[in-house]
Amino acid sequence: MEEKSYQLAAVIPAAGSGSRLGAGMSKGLVPLAGRPLLWWAVTSLFTAENLVVLVVAAREEERETIRRVLEESLPRPLPVAVVPGGAERTDSVRHGLEWLAAWEGWWPGIRHLVAIHDAARPFLPRELWERLLTTALEEGAAVPGLPIVETVKRVDAEGKIAATVDRQGLWRVQTPQIFGFEDLLAAYRRAAELGLTATDDAQIYEWTGRPVRVIPGVWKNIKITTREDLALAEAILRGREENV
Ligand code: C5P
DSSP: OOOSSEEEEEEEEEOOOOGGGTOSSOGGGSEETTEEHHHHHHHHHTTOTTEEEEEEEEOGGGHHHHHHHHHHHOSSOOOEEEEEOOSSHHHHHHHHHHHHHHOSOOOTTSEEEEEEOOTTOOOOOHHHHHHHHHHHHHHSEEEEEEEOOSOEEEEOTTSOEEEEEOOTTOEEEOSOEEEEHHHHHHHHHHHHHHTOOOSSHHHHHHTTTOOOEEEEOOTTSOOOOSHHHHHHHHHHHHHHHTTO
16 A cells, blocks of 8 residues: 555544434434444544544534544544534535645645545444555545345335336445545535535545446445444444454
């Protein structure tokens, strides 16, 4: 991997409602083994040596709590910002990117990368993170994903099958997703002008016509959405402790 020839920033959108967990707080603050999900997500990102700045988008009423979580999770000193979240994930990420656009810590003359990572993904394995970085440096943009193995149906509002979707070539993508910072910022600005939102960052970037490399993700890099996901995350942690 290239050393010191690039700077890496991370943006974590952590302003989602977490309503499907029924926890009465945003997902990033929901505890897993006594630590908020955001703590786990931040800790896993810090294995990247060239990570130089972290921006977290938070709901207004949770900004102070999120700041405290960050203080507890940062294993080394680093510029950190907490920016306001938005109505959609796309707005939360854009606020983070705009903060980075005004950040004065970018060094001129080297590459600037940005990784966007969900607060609700506590288990980013180091080896996946390294593969993503290597790929993004080589190819410009990298996203982890897993091929869909189930049969896929489109289901109508009455719960009846409307169509069977050919699963050939269909992947479920994860985060972190890594892009050239200036390219992703431009794509987000354009999307905002057009009033477009997306459920991931690659979709915004794809609209520029640039290619995005998808590399094999790992199933453990789950996104916590429901109580069942949380139970699965607890089981993964127990397995780690028991070393199985
Ligand atoms: O809702 P979903 O599971 O897609 O959210 C993915 C990530 O985006 C979560 O970390 C969530 O906190 C964040 N998000 C956000 N602002 C929103 C909606 C979601 O920061 N308005």
